[in-house]
Amino acid sequence: MTSVAVSSPLFFFLIAGLIVGVILLYLLRPPVLNRLMPSNLIWRRVLRSSRVINERWRWWLSLLLSMLIAICLLLAAFRPSTGGQVDDRSLIIFDNAPSMGALTQDGMSRFNVAKDFVARHLDSLSKDMQVMLVDTQRQVTTPSFGSISQALEILESLSVGSSLDPLVPAQVATVDVSRKFIYTDGVMIGGVPEDFTAISVFEPVPNVGITRLSFAAVPGNTQKRQAFIEIVNGGGESQVVDVALTQTQSRSVTRQVELVPYEKVTQIFDVTDFESGPVKASLLSNTDRFNADDVAFGYITAKRQVRVGFISDNLDSKMFTLLGLMPRIAVTSLTYAEYQGLEADELQFDALVFDEVAVDRKPVIPSMMFGLNSAKWSDISYAPIRSSQLSVEKNSVHPVLGNISMTDLLIESGVTFEMVDGVDALLTSEGEGVLAVAIPGAVKSILLGFDLDKSNLAFLADFPILLSNSIKWLVDEPPVLNANPGTIKLPREITKLYRIDGTDVPLWFADGNAYFHTHETGLFTGFSSNGPLRVSVSQLNRRFSDINKSNLPVIESPNKFGDPVLNGYSLSFLVGALTLILLMADWCLYHRRITQ
């Protein structure tokens, strides 16, 4: 069904003006010269022969013009629409992508400039106009047509988003309105649809941003650590910036870097002195007009030195020697009796390694136990190994056994474990059972049902790696989860999430995962029964820093920007102008017709 809506009074004034203009033109038409002729006999013959075709064409042309005029007037005065919706509506898409946060030369952000434009646009519309305001970051979750005051309220509630991809509701594509506008800088929205009128708030500005931040140990010296920072100059001018890595006031490194236009550089910093924990990378520049990519957060998960307590009654243990050779481990030997004499708070260790001792109480710190044959404090039950020649299969996905071959492992005697929930099998012997398990949780444990004397484990080439992996798994935190601002997915086990300042962050759970939403960059810590999970939220993406890649024209200044209303009515004005031209043509034809 088709319905029509009366246009704003402006159109009626336009039409009335046209009519008055045509009448005036008719009245003011130049006088026709009267020429007295002896006879019109010859003239009549001449004009008749030349006019036969002209008259026919003129008649058809006049009819066509009249019809076109009628159609144009209808289009200009009434704007038909389908689906029962009135055409007295306007669709405005507001781009609040991260790049809109860039500051213009006037000190206003592109976002605020666009807000100002949209507010002026809305103020200029007629009061009965229905407006749908949609943002590209889906902050308006259910857009719909509403009054101008409602649109202004929505506009005030919008903020710069964090998604690098436009999140426009699909229903916007099906909205059938003649006036569609998009206020954007054109950086992150891709292209502007043809049926939209784009109002640009783009202005190229200097920007340098961090696009990558990571930490790693030096391969040749595991006690040394390096930080890798990738910096991009997204502007068209050379920039000199100070790059700073800060952990505490006393632990910080700074370097000055010069970047030519659109250059990408990678800087390596020595952060051996940094402890495990959060690190902030920042750029300092006087000319930078986009601050959101000037800060990035990282987290050093690996401890610089691990204190290991070796509990064994065998003073000539090879394992003690091996632990002492590992670069970042400081090992201390204890007899089981000495260990028994220490209280929990007296254990100044990051991890414990038990060798051939019966551990009769649950360790309060992460532990690795060799030749464990009974543990009353655990739910795990034990059974002796029946065969002396076992072929062992390993759990390759577990980090403890990463890059390790257990093909040649031979075990003479020991115990197997009965698997229970929450325990991961590490080594399994077909027909016998599980020979080694890893117990995750706040206090992790690795249990082996055999010791070094009853197996050839110590003689395997990969034994040091197994030991190193085990200490790392027991002590180090899991890898940091790096994410961009927005909605971030976490493992299901995370039950609590805190910002670095200790404030609680709400979580919601869906599809077997936990989620939280943040517009801001920063560090978060999630907690679960398996221990903490560090979440680093930074805008580390080249697209984020390329805020000058736009196909839209540059605005000169907000004050010089044309009235958006003109754009909105451009079609109607065009139709009005066409009507005027047609009326003139028809008048000319009419005038000639009635005087001949």
Place this chain on the structure above:
Amino acid sequence: MPTLLSKEFMRRLDGISLLLRRPVAGHLRGQHRSRRTGVGMIFADYRPYSSGDDIRNLDWATYMRLDRLVLRMFEEEADTPIYILVDNSASMGRSDSGKFEMAKKFAAVLAYVGLLNHDRVSLISFSDGVVKEMPGRRGKNQMWRAMHFLESLKNEGETHLGNTFRKYFGAGRTRGLVFVISDFLLEQPLEDSFQPILQYGHQVFATHVIDPEEESPHIDGQVVLVDSETREALSAHVTEGTLAAYRLEFDKHRGKTEAFFKRSGWGYISLRTDEDFETSALTSLKKEGMFR
């Protein structure tokens, strides 16, 4: 003395006489051959004498030889009625065209020559009918009357030759020489208009008066063309193309007019108002064989 013709021109006309292509049917003695036999100079035939014949025409030589009375007959020289019809419709009278003046002058020439040759000259002005008439007059002393008649003419009305001929010649006029002086801008076909003249067997000599401005008008752009006779308004956007088409059509019209008179065995001359009247009139008439 009337001023239509100058004295010098009239003096030149004194030595000119009308040449007629066929015998005339005048009743009075004149200077033209007629079909009637009687007193004359040109031998025509013999016939047997009958009682009452003029014995002055008996051929005595034949009587002496053959002993039979034979009468000699001569072609009688008679006058011829000259009907000079002048178009005084509105189309002839545009002030700056000179068509009407030329028509009157030409009528004066014809009348002068006719009166000089003792023919009976009638002057008729017409538009959609006979407007004014000077009945047939003979003798040179009637010239002043003819001039006065011509000078008193005024333009008015539409041209309708058919009506004029039916009204004038329908009254039983003696067959004679009909001069029609007009611009021949006629709505009716010439064939229809001249049907009465054909019916009564008059000899026609048409004089087509042409105004150069009429032949090639100087107008341009949007104009309303007002017909001087009917006051009909015709709006036209005149371009070079239109003018070319007009000139072509005018030539066609003039050619058709001339062709009609030639086809009918009548005389036709055209006089242009931008040419010297005396020279062109005499030259045309002599060339057409009307003057000797």
